[in-house]
Amino acid sequence: MKKVNTVKLLVSLFGSTALLVACGTESSQSGSTSEVESSESNNEKLQIVTTFYPMYDFTKNVVQDTADVSLLIPAGTEPHDFEPSAKMVADIENADVFIYNSDDMETWVPSVLENIKDSETVIVNASEGIDFIHNEELEEHDHEEDHEEYHVHAIDPHVWLDPVLAQTEVLTIQAGLIEADPDNVDLYEANAEVYIQKLDNLNQEFEKAFEGAENRTFVTQHAAFAYLAQQYDLTQIAISGLSPELEPSPAKLAELSVFAKENNVNHIYFEDNASSKIAETLATEVGVELAVLSPIEGITQEDQDLGIDYIQLMKNNLESLKKSIN
The missing domain is CATH 3.40.50.1980 (Nitrogenase molybdenum iron protein domain)
Known part of the structure; x- marks a missing residue:
């Protein structure tokens, strides 16, 4: 797959909301699989690297079998503390698209992107445009006989655990895929619409359960x-x-x-x-x-x-x- 210049993608929350409304009215409640076919002009599949599982699953639901999607962080590994190997960095650099959640979740990403800044990989920060929650943590440190406590203000990166914000991330991923592979815009939009409807159904299950x-x-x-x-x-x-x-x-x-x-x-x-x-x-x-x-x-x-x-x-x-x- 021929790659295009690196971009940083932003899907405004206003635009996301408008599309979500359209998805809610046009999608089948059963979430049936899209019949839109991939462009025959592509001789190679898009190569996509994702960081951890939600990014992988969201992406797979948008591309289906049209692209090769790899998962960087293996199961059982804590994403907060993960450090990529040299091979993994090379895989990111050679990919058509690299998809991650946020700089505050995958804290190693900014340094990797700095090292591959001349790459043509399309970079997708899936949480771009989302308002983060600032979490105040209490850290404790022992210094000989003294015991100190102080507060740390940290950004909470766990946006994917909200089914509504998950829909926003899917839309941002969709936009990145279209940027990298515009020939398959119809497929990505149709698949994203189907999956967003499933996420909206999930949201409704939560709302009903806690009502x-x-x-x-x-x-x-x-x-x-x-x-x-x-x-x-x-x-x-x-x-x-x-x-x-x-x-x-x-x-x-x-x-x-x-x-x-x-x-x-x-x-x-x-x-x-x-x-x-x-x-x-x-x-x-x-x-x-x-x-x-x-x-x-x-x-x-x-x-x-x-x-x-x-x-x-x-x-x-x-x-x-x-x-x-x-």
């Missing part, structure tokens, strides 16, 4: 669900902050224990891709059950072979949240 719920608070080890909570008027109480491995102080755990007991919290959530030790400690202290709430940062090949995807994992999260939101 009228009196208890709208959930306690989770990893503060990854602020966008989801914001979308559905829920309250996320996080044990560890944006980093799932950040250890809370004994005072913080004691405070959370009191909160959980006073607010009849019946489940503590942990993620499936990190240690559950912190959540287990709090659950034992409070005397409640543990449940999984996945940030969907990775998926095993076995799960993919079983047909499990982003939408199914989000539905699993919904069923898990119903244990607390009622």
